[in-house]
Amino acid sequence: MRILRTIADVRAEIRAARTDGRSVALVPTMGAFHEGHLSLMRAAREENDLVVVSLFVNPTQFGANEDLSTYPRDEARDAELAEAEGVDILFAPAAAEIYPDGFATNIHVAGITEVLDGASRGAHHFDGVATVVTKLFGIVAPDVAYFGQKDAQQVLVVRRVVRDLDLDVRIVACPIVREADGLAMSSRNVYLDADARAQATALNRALDAAEAVLVSGERDGDGIRSAALSVLGEASIDAEYLELRDAETLQPVDAVERDALLLVAARVGAARLIDNRLMRGVA
Ligand code: AMP
Numbered sequence: 001m002r003i004l005r006t007i008a009d010v011r012a013e014i015r016a017a018r019t020d021g022r023s024v025a026l027v028p029t030m031g032a033f034h035e036g037h038l039s040l041m042r043a044a045r046e047e048n049d050l051v052v053v054s055l056f057v058n059p060t061q062f063g064a065n066e067d068l069s070t071y072p073r074d075e076a077r078d079a080e081l082a083e084a085e086g087v088d089i090l091f092a093p094a095a096a097e098i099y100p101d102g103f104a105t106n107i108h109v110a111g112i113t114e115v116l117d118g119a120s121r122g123a124h125h126f127d128g129v130a131t132v133v134t135k136l137f138g139i140v141a142p143d144v145a146y147f148g149q150k151d152a153q154q155v156l157v158v159r160r161v162v163r164d165l166d167l168d169v170r171i172v173a174c175p176i177v178r179e180a181d182g183l184a185m186s187s188r189n190v191y192l193d194a195d196a197r198a199q200a201t202a203l204n205r206a207l208d209a210a211e212a213v214l215v216s217g218e219r220d221g222d223g224i225r226s227a228a229l230s231v232l233g234e235a236s237i238d239a240e241y242l243e244l245r246d247a248e249t250l251q252p253v254d255a256v257e258r259d260a261l262l263l264v265a266a267r268v269g270a271a272r273l274i275d276n277r278l279m280r281g282v283a
Helices: 007-019 035-047 075-084 117-121 124-140 149-164 187-191 194-215 221-234
Strands: 002-004 024-029 050-055 089-091 144-148 170-174 239-246 260-268 271-279
Touching: 002 007, 007 024, 007 050, 007 089, 007 124, 024 035, 024 124, 035 050, 035 075, 035 144, 035 170, 050 075, 050 124, 075 089, 117 124, 117 149, 117 239, 124 144, 124 149, 144 149, 149 170, 149 260, 149 271, 187 194, 187 271, 194 221, 194 260, 194 271, 221 239, 221 260
Parallel strands: 002 089, 024 050, 024 144, 050 089, 144 170
Antiparallel strands: 239 260, 260 271
């Protein structure tokens, strides 16, 4: 595996791969790898010739009061883990390589960025995501890029950018990888102390409870949400949001007819956690 720091070096490798007719995959990450990240690398490795993982804690997607300065960073460990997954290139640029002086462009997706995490974290969040992902697509020009369904809204934002800007890249969303007790893996789980770590399992249990009532015939949004809310309440978790939304448009829905997502965000101890579950529609 090669660790590259500059756009020029990445481009040279990609050009060589293209000359040889090799397919190129990209896995964008912010590092602090866990099994969720590794599952994306594995999927990329199985299906492509050249696998590029980007490791960049993107400053523009963090708010002023968020955890940019404390976000977990361990490039040496990440490099070992990526290499063990057969990754070919780890692209780990400095911030100035991505945002040189004079950088002035912003990719803003209207609508779906203004709800849920966009409302909680502010519009800058998905602008930062959309802009950096568009740049990474420009740098790597991948055939396919892998994202985690854990960040369901992010996947939809990226798909919208690709469609609207006619970017020639296929987007694959990989399933949420969980700890043995159901907590969705996240780089931010390291912020949880023992009590908060136990409390955090309520997010997945709340989604389980919602899915259970759905499977037993409940289609009404309030009924589904209240099953989840009572689990969160028992764990003394006051959700930032717990919302049922159309799985493609993220429009609010009153009942599960088409596929819907139940999405939750909550502050648990020192961490802000998100999770979601597909509520399969009848249509
Ligand atoms: P991050 O480093 O948090 O920006 O995440 C990089 C990629 O890994 C994103 O596409 C995430 O959605 C994905 N990811 C993070 N956690 C998980 C998880 N538990 N399961 C699956 N994918 C994940």
